[in-house]
Amino acid sequence: MQTTRVAPRQRLSPEARERQIVDGAIAFFAEVGLAGQTRELAQRLGVTQPLIYRYFPTKQDLIDRVYEEVFVGRWRAEWTDLIGERARPLRDRLIAFYRIYARDVLTYDWIRIYMFAGLAGEDINRRYIALLEDQLLVPIAREVRAAAGAPALSETPVSGLEIEAAWHIHAAVFYYFVRKHIYRAKTEPDLNAFIEDAVDRTLDGALAVTRRGGVAG
C-alpha cells in the first residue's frame, strides 16, 4: 500500500525535466508556501524526491530559481512609455496599463510568491518596489501633475505624498488581487469594469488634490 506505481519510469531530456520541475515548483510554492516539502512537490510532479536534487543542489537553489523565474523580466520597459503617451488621455493610458499589468503580472502565482517572499524578509520586494517607483509611480505622478495643469514640472521634484498618491492608484488594483488570491474572498467579477472604475476614482482623487495645490508634500 505504498506509492502505487502507476506510470513507468519516464526519461526526459535534462532541459525538459528542469522546465517541468521549475514550473511545478512555482505552482506548488505559490499554493503552499516556500516551506512546502520537496517530497510533496516531487509527488505532484510524478517523480521521486531525489530527482529534484539532481537538478537543484539544495532546496534554496530551487527557491532562488523560482524567484528568478517569477519576478525577473516580468516588467516591460515599454509600460513606462505607455504611461507617458500624452496623445491619449491619462485615464485611458492607466486603464490600458492596468489591464495588461493585471493579466501579465498580478497572477495567482506571482502575488502569492511575492507575499511569501515579503514575509520571509527577502529583499526582492524592496527591489521590485524601487523598480515600480522609478518606472511607474514617478511617471504617473508626473503625468498627474501635467494633467492637473500644475506647472512646476522640472522645478519642484516629485514629493513623497505625490508618490503615495500614485501608490493609491496602484494599491486599489493590487489589493483587489490580494483579496482574490490570498484571502480567497469574493470580489467584483467584472475585472474590466473594476479597473476602469478604480482608475476613474483614484485618478480623480489624485487630480483633485493636485489641482488644489497639493503639490508640495
Added chain:
Amino acid sequence: MQTTRVAPRQRLSPEARERQIVDGAIAFFAEVGLAGQTRELAQRLGVTQPLIYRYFPTKQDLIDRVYEEVFVGRWRAEWTDLIGERARPLRDRLIAFYRIYARDVLTYDWIRIYMFAGLAGEDINRRYIALLEDQLLVPIAREVRAAAGAPALSETPVSGLEIEAAWHIHAAVFYYFVRKHIYRAKTEPDLNAFIEDAVDRTLDGALAVTRRGGVAG
C-alpha cells in the same frame, strides 16, 4: 557550551506564565511566521520547550489562541457609529477613523499574522472581510452617496463597485502598512499627513465618480 544557565528556574503563576507565552507567541509568530519552531519560541521566552506544552496541548492550539488574541475583539462597534456622524464632514470622520484604526489595528503584529493566516488559507480573513464590509465599507459607501448628493439612498442597494470604491480608501491605508511592515520598505514618515492625504484623494475620487452618476454598478 550548551544553553548557559543564566537565570535560575523561575516559577510563575499559571495565569502569568500563560499570558507570557501568548504574548511571546504573538510577537514570535508575527516575525517568523506560523511555521516558527516551538523551541525557538521557548528560547525567546527564557523557558524550556516542553513548558509550552503544559499550557497548550498542541502547537495548533497555541496558534488558535494567537488568532483569537490578535483578531477577536479588536474591532470596536463605535467605529461604525463614527462613520455615520453626519454632524461632521465625512472627510473628518474618515481621517479620525483611520488614525484610530492605524494605531489600534494595523500594527506590526496584526498585519503580519493577518497575512500569514491568509496565505495559510485560514478563513479568518474572509470572516474579517465580511465584518469590514458590513460594519465599515457599506456605511462608508452610504455616506459617500449622501455626501455626493446622490439620492437613491434606500431605493438602490449599494452596488458592488460602490463597495469596491470604499475598498479603495481602505486599500490606500492598508497597503501603506503592508509596505511598511511586510516589505519593510521606506514609506512616508508623517503618518498623520499620509492619512489626511490618502483620505482626501480617495474620497475625492469616490465622490466625483458617484456624482457623475456612477451609482449603478
Added chain:
DNA sequence: GCTGTTATTGATCGTTTGATAAATGGTGCG
C-alpha cells in the same frame, strides 16, 4: 541487438521538530 551513458529510482542517513514522560525544585502550609 549489444553496449555505454546517464536519467531516474530505492534505500538510507542525519537533523529537525512536535510531542511525551519522568525527574527536579520552588513555594506555601502545617
Added chain:
DNA sequence: CGCACCATTTATCAAACGATCAATAACAGC
C-alpha cells in the same frame, strides 16, 4: 523544619524532512 503540591526541567521518542549514494533502466550510437 518538613511535607505536599505542582511549575519547570531533563531526557527522549517518533515522525518529518533535506540531502546523499548506489542500483536500475531508458535511450543513443554502433
